Amino acid sequence: MSLASVKPVASKKHTITIEGLNKSYHDHPGSGSGNGDIHYIIKDVDLVIKGGEFFVLLGPSGCGKSTLLNMIAGFISKTSGNLRVGGSDIDKPGRDRAVVFQQADSSLFPWLTVRQNVEFGLKMKKVPKRDRRVVSEQYIDLVGLTGHGDKLPRELSGGMKQRVQLARVLANDPEILLMDEPFGALDAMTRRTMQKELVRIWRQTDKTIVFVTHDIQEAILLGGRIGIMSPGPSSKISHIYDIPLTYPREVSAAEFYEYHSRIQAHFDE
Amino acid sequence: MTWLKKKWAGLLLLWIFVLAAWQTGALLYGPEVIPGPVETVKGGVELFKDGSLPKYIGISFYRVFSGWALGSLIAIPLGVLIGKVDVIRHFAEPLLNFIRFIPPIAFITLFLVWFGIGEQSKIALILYATLFIVMMNTLTGVLSVEEDKVRAARSMGASEWQIILHVIIPATAPYMFTGVRLAMGTSYMAIVGAEMIASNEGVGYLIWNSRLFFRTDWIFVGLISLGLMGFVTDRLFGWFGRKVLWRYGVVGSTPVRR
Numbered sequence: 001m002s003l004a005s006v007k008p009v010a011s012k013k014h015t016i017t018i019e020g021l022n023k024s025y026h027d028h029p030g031s032g033s034g035n036g037d038i039h040y041i042i043k044d045v046d047l048v049i050k051g052g053e054f055f056v057l058l059g060p061s062g063c064g065k066s067t068l069l070n071m072i073a074g075f076i077s078k079t080s081g082n083l084r085v086g087g088s089d090i091d092k093p094g095r096d097r098a099v100v101f102q103q104a105d106s107s108l109f110p111w112l113t114v115r116q117n118v119e120f121g122l123k124m125k126k127v128p129k130r131d132r133r134v135v136s137e138q139y140i141d142l143v144g145l146t147g148h149g150d151k152l153p154r155e156l157s158g159g160m161k162q163r164v165q166l167a168r169v170l171a172n173d174p175e176i177l178l179m180d181e182p183f184g185a186l187d188a189m190t191r192r193t194m195q196k197e198l199v200r201i202w203r204q205t206d207k208t209i210v211f212v213t214h215d216i217q218e219a220i221l222l223g224g225r226i227g228i229m230s231p232g233p234s235s236k237i238s239h240i241y242d243i244p245l246t247y248p249r250e251v252s253a254a255e256f257y258e259y260h261s262r263i264q265a266h267f268d269e
Numbered sequence: 270m271t272w273l274k275k276k277w278a279g280l281l282l283l284w285i286f287v288l289a290a291w292q293t294g295a296l297l298y299g300p301e302v303i304p305g306p307v308e309t310v311k312g313g314v315e316l317f318k319d320g321s322l323p324k325y326i327g328i329s330f331y332r333v334f335s336g337w338a339l340g341s342l343i344a345i346p347l348g349v350l351i352g353k354v355d356v357i358r359h360f361a362e363p364l365l366n367f368i369r370f371i372p373p374i375a376f377i378t379l380f381l382v383w384f385g386i387g388e389q390s391k392i393a394l395i396l397y398a399t400l401f402i403v404m405m406n407t408l409t410g411v412l413s414v415e416e417d418k419v420r421a422a423r424s425m426g427a428s429e430w431q432i433i434l435h436v437i438i439p440a441t442a443p444y445m446f447t448g449v450r451l452a453m454g455t456s457y458m459a460i461v462g463a464e465m466i467a468s469n470e471g472v473g474y475l476i477w478n479s480r481l482f483f484r485t486d487w488i489f490v491g492l493i494s495l496g497l498m499g500f501v502t503d504r505l506f507g508w509f510g511r512k513v514l515w516r517y518g519v520v521g522s523t524p525v526r527r
Contacts, residue, residue, distance in 0.1 A: 075420050093424040107417035111439045111516040121425035124435070152516065172425055 013051020014086030059229030098169030336395020348407025410444025
């Protein structure tokens, strides 16, 4: 009986390990103001994100949180330091790390239907059509787009497009979801709905999520832990807040307000 | 319903105005200088009855279509390749921007020397006229594919080849379509030049040859034929774009990006 209670799935989950990570660029000597100086976008970032956790990267615009996320995704190469997912070094994109972009319009394939978008990764993997269909149906249902499978992205609202993005990456069964301000372009009401939906989907699928935002309220609504990034250049993770509140969280709760004031105070300093 | 009636009424009025202006010109300057609508129709019927007009239209269309289709088929893969591979682009772009300013007509003599007096030289000329327009448009399209799309595909496990096939090419379709459509126009211009200088058949030949008989009405027939040929092919092509390529963002008479 004790064996049955062991969860091997949980232990298999990949940890993201970041040690002394830097991203810098050189000024071009001779090009106006440049004099060959090294500029750091992010400097000496240390961070461990455990498998299955909902981690939020919070910071002002231009602080390099997207850069960090893109480095984990493998889109941008590091200058120095260590960046490992599940023990292996990250130097290119991989199916284990799915990315949900801020702009659904620029990342979805507008010539494909919702279903074809969701099946894209499976098609690239040459999964037979019938099997693809089963998986896509499942994730279209999961993100609440039942009945919209044959529509084109242009026929959907902003929130629905982000649901398509979510279904599209989940269909590939990634370890980690990397989300770059995915609700930033949505109206306030849709954003609230999507935040609730994301928490539901996260709890249902048990994925690791790294979520980038500049919205304190959004960070506290979603994150198990919140990493605060200092303003750029040379930004780093200046503080990590644990948010032990139970889901679903309510903005009106007293504890919520407490965390909000503390983090707000952190930025006001 | 009322707006439809209005649109048709407007069109009708426009055509009546054009015909009236044309007829007025003919009356003022005489049929030798400006043949009126009636003379032109008579000349057209004449050319139609002896079979030369359908034959010439057929030949010109055949030349334009083969050169244009062949040129597009070559230009699209080349444009994708140049757009996708940085090393090739660095070499090819200056060259492209040099050659594309040399009009097809300027090549006629050379093409006659290289490809002979027959059909090859004319088709090669159209091919040349098509090639650079379609290539430049495809290239521009490839360069303007959103990075997010490529990144999304890559992180979903697509290989570089799959990215070209399933992301770059469909995303570039509106640009290719515009290029191919524009190339149709330059092809008609090029063929007329070629047929005037080095041909015994075709609409260009008809226009040029009519000067020997001082048949300005035949010239008008040739001009109107060219206009109609271009108009009909462009409409057909636009219709094809709307019906078949609408998913890729090709809409109406002007392709737009979605």
